Amino acid sequence: xxxxxxxxxxxxVSEGTPVLLRCNYSSSYSPSLxxxxxxxxxxxQLLLKYTSAATLVxxxxxxxxxxxxxxxxxxxxxxxxxxxxxxxxxxxxxxxxNSGNTPLVFGKGTRLSVIA
Amino acid sequence: DSGVTQTPKHLITATGQRVTLRCSPRSGDxxxxxxxxxxDQGLQFLIQYYNGEERAKGxxxxxxxxxxxxxxxxxxxxSSLELGDSALYFCASSPQPGGEGGxxxxxxxxxxxV
Numbered sequence: 437x438x439x440x441x442x443x444x445x446x447x448x449v450s451e452g453t454p455v456l457l458r459c460n461y462s463s464s465y466s467p468s469l470x471x472x473x474x475x476x477x478x479x480x481q482l483l484l485k486y487t488s489a490a491t492l493v494x495x496x497x498x499x500x501x502x503x504x505x506x507x508x509x510x511x512x513x514x515x516x517x518x519x520x521x522x523x524x525x526x527x528x529x530x531x532x533x534n535s536g537n538t539p540l541v542f543g544k545g546t547r548l549s550v551i552a
Numbered sequence: 553d554s555g556v557t558q559t560p561k562h563l564i565t566a567t568g569q570r571v572t573l574r575c576s577p578r579s580g581d582x583x584x585x586x587x588x589x590x591x592d593q594g595l596q597f598l599i600q601y602y603n604g605e606e607r608a609k610g611x612x613x614x615x616x617x618x619x620x621x622x623x624x625x626x627x628x629x630x631s632s633l634e635l636g637d638s639a640l641y642f643c644a645s646s647p648q649p650g651g652e653g654g655x656x657x658x659x660x661x662x663x664x665x666v
Contacts, residue, residue: 470654479554479659480642487652526595536650539585539608542595 438463440527442543450551455499455514457546459527462508468537469510470528471501474545480526486510488532497521522550555579556658558643564664570631573661575643577624583607583646584626585655586618590639601626602649630663638665 443458461467471483484495491503501512510527527543555578565571577584586598597610601620612618615633620626630637640662644655 468652472657479556480644480657481554482654482656485654530651532652536648537652538650539597539600539610540651540655541597542587544594 438465438467438529438531438538438541440529440541440543442525442527442546444546445544446547446549448549448551449517451519452516455512455517455521455548457512457525457527457548459510459512459543460508461510461527461529463529463531465531465533468530468532469501469503470530470540471495471499471510471512472526472528472542474524474526476523483512483525517548517550519550519552522548524548554656554658556643556645556656558641558658558661560661561659562662562664564666565633567633567635567665569633569665570629571633571663573628573630573641573643573663575626575628575645575658577626577643577645578656581645581647581656582624583649583651583655584620584624585644585646585651586612586626586628587642587644588639589642589660595642598628607649633665635665638663 439462441460469486472480486503494500531538557576582603585600598612600608618628640660642660644657
């Protein structure tokens with residue numbers, strides 16, 4: 437079965453500095469990978485997705501992620517953090533099978549704090 | 553507004569009771585997914601329906617059941633409620649059966665069992 441491991445439960449950065457949220461995945465099939473963001477008391481919003489096209493994926497709000505098969509990683513980055521980026525971030529995996537993709541499996545989440 | 557509508561937003565009920573959570577998917581989406589988010593378990597997949605038929609099942613308890621109606625809205629029924637069922641329940645939708653492009657999530661129903 438597929439799974440994701442988010443390597444940090446909490447990351448704290450200063451406003452204007454780079455953001456790195458780390459994610460490793462495990463999958464017996466070709467994976468689809470996603471990052472979702474959850475702001476306090478809000479629903480889940482799709483940031484970006486990798487579905488076997490370009491390995492460097494650009495998302496909304498300046499975020500991007502790189503799929504590295506050799507490292508089974510899909511880390512999320514942003515060059516410069518903004519106060520509004522403070523939220524919970526989830527790395528998510530789905531397996532691409534002949535019968536269709538499997539339901540999304542979420543990591544435990546990484547809470548990003550941005551300090552002024 | 554994501555286009556996925558969940559009602560009610562908040563629900564407080566007693567142990568042993570039964571509740572129904574409702575979800576209207578985004579217009580045109582045929583797949584509906586239910587997830588449970590709790591502090592100890594994180595986000596757990598419960599069940600998926602596609603065009604009225606059950607397509608995938610996750611960690612859904614026998615006390616829980618769901619269905620998708622001809623107008624594509626879905627209901628999640630939780631019975632014999634326990635304190636541990638307190639959680640945020642999310643509904644999501646996608647156009648395809650496999651959700652290849654990702655899902656659109658609703659804002660959730662917060663269930664508190666007292």
